[in-house]
Amino acid sequence: MPGPGSGSPVDAVAGRATSAPTVLQVLRRLDSGPRGLTEAQAEERAVRFGANTLPARCEASWPRLFVHSLRDPFTTVLLCLGLVSAAVASWGTACVILLLVAVSCVLRASGEHRADRSMAALRGLVATTATVLRRAEEGDAPVAREIPVEEVVPGDVIRLGPGDLVPADVRLLRAYGLSVHQAALTGESAPVAKAAADTTGAAYGGVFGRPQMCFQGSSVVSGTGTAIVVATGRRTRFAAAHGGLGAQREPSAFDRSVHGISWILIRFMLLTPPLVLMVNAALRGRGLETLPFAVAVAVGLTPEMLPVIVTTCLARGASLLARAHGVIVKRLPALHDLGAVDVLCLDKTGTLTKDRPVVDRALGPDGEDGPEVLRWAAVNAWWTLQLADLPTPDALDEAILDAADEDDLMAYDGTAAIPFDPVRRLATAVVRTPGRLGSHTLVVKGAVEAVLVRCAVTEDERERLLALAAHQADAGLRVLAVATAERPARVRDYTPADERGLTFQGFVTLRDALAPTAADALKVLADRGVAVKILTGDHPKTAARACRDLGIPVASDSVFTADRVDGLSDTELAHAAARTVVFARCTPEHKARIATALRSSGHTVGFLGDGVNDLPALRAADIGIAPRDAVAIAREAADVVLAEKDLTAIDRAITAGRHSGGNIATYLRVTLSSNLGNVIAMLTAGLLLPFLPMLPVQVLAQNLCFDAAQLAFAYDRPHKAVLRRPTRLRPRDLLRFIAGFGALNAVADLATFAVLAFTLHGPDALDDEAVFHSGWFTENLLTQALVMLLLRTGRRGAEGRTPGTVGWAAAALTVVGLLVPVSPLGSFFGLTPLPVLYYPLLGAVLALYAAALMAARTRYERLGAGLRVGP
Numbered sequence: 001m002p003g004p005g006s007g008s009p010v011d012a013v014a015g016r017a018t019s020a021p022t023v024l025q026v027l028r029r030l031d032s033g034p035r036g037l038t039e040a041q042a043e044e045r046a047v048r049f050g051a052n053t054l055p056a057r058c059e060a061s062w063p064r065l066f067v068h069s070l071r072d073p074f075t076t077v078l079l080c081l082g083l084v085s086a087a088v089a090s091w092g093t094a095c096v097i098l099l100l101v102a103v104s105c106v107l108r109a110s111g112e113h114r115a116d117r118s119m120a121a122l123r124g125l126v127a128t129t130a131t132v133l134r135r136a137e138e139g140d141a142p143v144a145r146e147i148p149v150e151e152v153v154p155g156d157v158i159r160l161g162p163g164d165l166v167p168a169d170v171r172l173l174r175a176y177g178l179s180v181h182q183a184a185l186t187g188e189s190a191p192v193a194k195a196a197a198d199t200t201g202a203a204y205g206g207v208f209g210r211p212q213m214c215f216q217g218s219s220v221v222s223g224t225g226t227a228i229v230v231a232t233g234r235r236t237r238f239a240a241a242h243g244g245l246g247a248q249r250e251p252s253a254f255d256r257s258v259h260g261i262s263w264i265l266i267r268f269m270l271l272t273p274p275l276v277l278m279v280n281a282a283l284r285g286r287g288l289e290t291l292p293f294a295v296a297v298a299v300g301l302t303p304e305m306l307p308v309i310v311t312t313c314l315a316r317g318a319s320l321l322a323r324a325h326g327v328i329v330k331r332l333p334a335l336h337d338l339g340a341v342d343v344l345c346l347d348k349t350g351t352l353t354k355d356r357p358v359v360d361r362a363l364g365p366d367g368e369d370g371p372e373v374l375r376w377a378a379v380n381a382w383w384t385l386q387l388a389d390l391p392t393p394d395a396l397d398e399a400i401l402d403a404a405d406e407d408d409l410m411a412y413d414g415t416a417a418i419p420f421d422p423v424r425r426l427a428t429a430v431v432r433t434p435g436r437l438g439s440h441t442l443v444v445k446g447a448v449e450a451v452l453v454r455c456a457v458t459e460d461e462r463e464r465l466l467a468l469a470a471h472q473a474d475a476g477l478r479v480l481a482v483a484t485a486e487r488p489a490r491v492r493d494y495t496p497a498d499e500r501g502l503t504f505q506g507f508v509t510l511r512d513a514l515a516p517t518a519a520d521a522l523k524v525l526a527d528r529g530v531a532v533k534i535l536t537g538d539h540p541k542t543a544a545r546a547c548r549d550l551g552i553p554v555a556s557d558s559v560f561t562a563d564r565v566d567g568l569s570d571t572e573l574a575h576a577a578a579r580t581v582v583f584a585r586c587t588p589e590h591k592a593r594i595a596t597a598l599r600s601s602g603h604t605v606g607f608l609g610d611g612v613n614d615l616p617a618l619r620a621a622d623i624g625i626a627p628r629d630a631v632a633i634a635r636e637a638a639d640v641v642l643a644e645k646d647l648t649a650i651d652r653a654i655t656a657g658r659h660s661g662g663n664i665a666t667y668l669r670v671t672l673s674s675n676l677g678n679v680i681a682m683l684t685a686g687l688l689l690p691f692l693p694m695l696p697v698q699v700l701a702q703n704l705c706f707d708a709a710q711l712a713f714a715y716d717r718p719h720k721a722v723l724r725r726p727t728r729l730r731p732r733d734l735l736r737f738i739a740g741f742g743a744l745n746a747v748a749d750l751a752t753f754a755v756l757a758f759t760l761h762g763p764d765a766l767d768d769e770a771v772f773h774s775g776w777f778t779e780n781l782l783t784q785a786l787v788m789l790l791l792r793t794g795r796r797g798a799e800g801r802t803p804g805t806v807g808w809a810a811a812a813l814t815v816v817g818l819l820v821p822v823s824p825l826g827s828f829f830g831l832t833p834l835p836v837l838y839y840p841l842l843g844a845v846l847a848l849y850a851a852a853l854m855a856a857r858t859r860y861e862r863l864g865a866g867l868r869v870g871p
């Protein structure tokens with residue numbers, strides 16, 4: 001059988017030959033026909049070729065995740081420190097480090113495994129489908145049917161429409177005005193035209209340049225097509241080129257903050273041991289015997305639970321959001337970024353408005369009622385729909401068809417169509433001119449400016465007509481312009497070059513009601529510190545009016561028409577974007593450029609859109625958001641998918657993001673400031689004392705206790721104040737915070753040393769190593785508990801709250817700190833019971849420390865750095 005079983009269908013069909021194979025060759029090779037496969041054939045091929053999934057999308061196994069978590073930089077550094085300890089035969093230290101690594105890796109791998117599984121399940125809810133033609137039996141007529149993309153097999157005949165993902169590598173059988181975006185394959189951002197006709201000779205730009213072929217990983221920007229699948233799954237070009245991973249994203253807000261901080265810390269960790277060694281050698285004449293201690297200090301500085309806490313916080317947030325509000329976060333770090341969003345860009349149609357337009361009026365060039373304008377508009381809508389094979393009419397066309405008289409339409413016979421394209425903002429239908437043999441009428445409808453530049457009118461007349469349209473738009477109406485032209489009939493294809501010298505017919509205005517929840521949702525967003533910008537393809541006046549009606553103040557200088565964007569440099573655009581509320585007449589590329597400009601000026605940008613024209617911006621923003629009924633490619637490109645097209649859902653998602661981001665930030669602040677404090681105290685004490693201020697095993701044991709207690713932050717409920725502003729963690733602010741609070745912590749430790757000296761009657765008594773170690777051990781755990789409670793929330797926040805997980809964890813730390821030195825376990829760590837007098841004095845130190853912490857915190861908040869906070 002000359003079936004597709006032999007060799008790779010891609011090579012066989014798209015392949016190495018210099019000229020593209022003809023449709024007939026392809027069909028024969030794939031043992032299929034233009035009417036598609038039968039269900040039985042499809043089933044047999046599904047078994048033979050496997051599911052149409054990319055290798056990169058397959059779920060990672062548990063052991064793989066474990067190995068992956070070993071590659072985490074913190075873990076790597078810890079392992080190196082462990083090796084160093086083992087090399088100097090400090091087996092205790094090496095074992096404890098190994099234990100730390102094992103615990104954090106197991107926790108992280110299991111957390112990630114769980115998160116991956118629930119993410120996969122969530123992604124399944126928004127999986128994309130493909131439209132295939134299949135037949136029940138050999139003799140039956142083919143039926144178009146939606147199936148999950150995984151079930152597509154070679155030989156299937158599929159339909160492509162605007163907004164569809166190309167589900168596999170396909171050869172076109174028919175195409176109308178088809179253009180696809182294949183940046184994921186070629187890096188080229190402009191859409192590429194595709195056509196079905198057999199051509200001879202090699203194509204420019206290699207295989208991807210072939211006009212007859214569309215490839216997995218690309219998406220349909222405009223037009224429609226019918227095509228036969230030639231390769232699926234790992235046999236596609238996309239899988240071969242990238243393992244199906246696609247282009248690398250720019251670093252997101254998550255990468256910039258959490259990753260940025262991680263790397264700063266790792267540098268510190270690597271610097272610490274040599275520093276400790278050098279200082280001890282220079283001032284105390286100690287040699288390599290301090291190495292285990294130096295290593296332990298570096299370990300003590302590490303927030304090794306950071307990856308675990310981050311995964312747990314985000315996974316918990318994401319699953320809660322999905323369960324309670326139907327909001328699906330497709331990539332975990334996106335939840336963190338949602339919390340950091342301070343500028344949200346929205347498209348207008350369907351987001352602020354219902355996208356259920358109804359025709360309001362049809363008016364001629366003189367502004368009087370013009371019923372024939374509506375008729376022409378309907379002829380255009382009907383024939384573009386019929387001839388371009390569109391799966392569903394768009395909302396504007398549907399409204400026009402609803403308003404038009406069906407009998408009028410029947411008088412026309414369409415011959416060609418150029419479907420709507422968001423860059424040209426036009427749709428054209430060609431009909432036979434009624435009653436005039438040998439003549440065609442081009443009927444063009446589209447955005448006012450786009451149609452008028454193609455009309456044969458004087459400059460003054462154009463100005464007058466633009467003003468007339470602007471007047472309509474100012475009333476909140478959507479305006480379409482309609483024009484026609486008569487041409488001698490011809491067989492040759494019509495192209496956009498034919499849309500010239502048109503006769504202007506008039507305008508059709510449409511009313512699109514505002515979305516009922518939009519006004520409230522916008523107000524809530526403003527209260528939460530999120531600036532909203534509207535990026536729309538529509539008329540500036542229509543957009544500005546919708547904004548005003550929804551309560552967004554729009555000054556005259558805050559409306560920007562996107563053609564002005566082209567003349568601006570990136571910095572100028574960033575400046576302009578800061579002031580502007582409405583960007584009108586945006587092409588898809590404009591939307592993306594504006595999002596990029598806002599990001600480059602330091603904002604974390606979210607973009608919500610549902611159409612093909614929103615695709616580049618969904619990718620360019622830090623975080624792309626699409627409603628579930630958006631076109632497939634928008635859903636695919638988005639990081640977050642909303643159950644409904646309802647702005648209130650965004651607020652929920654942002655709140656959940658702030659919740660998780662707030663917990664991560666608190667964890668980092670608490671851990672790092674107390675770790676830093678300990679390290680400073682340890683270094684100082686090391687120089688003051690004739691012995692090591694803490695044995696390596698004690699440093700590590702104490703560290704283990706901290707880590708365990710701090711897992712509680714993953715389950716904390718942050719204070720309401722945290723949810724009021726974007727949770728943006730800036731590395732520089734964080735470092736300032738931990739330097740300040742770390743120093744305070746060190747002062748408390750040094751005060752404890754003084755207390756110990758006093759309790760033990762004079763500095764000489766400090767020679768009692770075990771008592772010193774025990775005293776400091778207890779103090780350290782207690783201060784840690786205190787810091788956890790006090791730095792968690794503001795002073796106001798601490799009042800009237802139930803203890804919660806963090807409260808219980810702090811209590812457990814306190815108990816461990818008080819009991820371990822007096823218990824049998826204590827002697828194992830080299831600890832001993834303390835004199836009774838020590839406790840009241842320690843109490844006094846802690847009370848002073850608590851007061852200082854509160855004062856410092858209030859000051860810090862007053863300085864405006866607070867619980868950090870957008871611009």
Ligand SMILES: Nc1ncnc2c1ncn2[C@@H]1O[C@H](COP(=O)(O)OP(=O)(O)OP(=O)(O)O)[C@@H](O)[C@H]1O
Pocket residue numbers: 347348349350394396397420422425426427445446447448479480535536537538539586611613
């Ligand atoms: N089917 C159509 N036929 C002709 N013109 C259209 C059609 N659909 C839209 N237009 C015109 O093109 C313009 C741009 O459309 P586009 O789809 O890019 O954005 P939009 O839907 O207006 O707004 P948003 O970006 O807020 O979703 C519209 O404002 C309208 O004037």
Ligand SMILES: [Mg+2]
Pocket residue numbers: 347348349350610611613
């Ligand atoms: Mg839209």
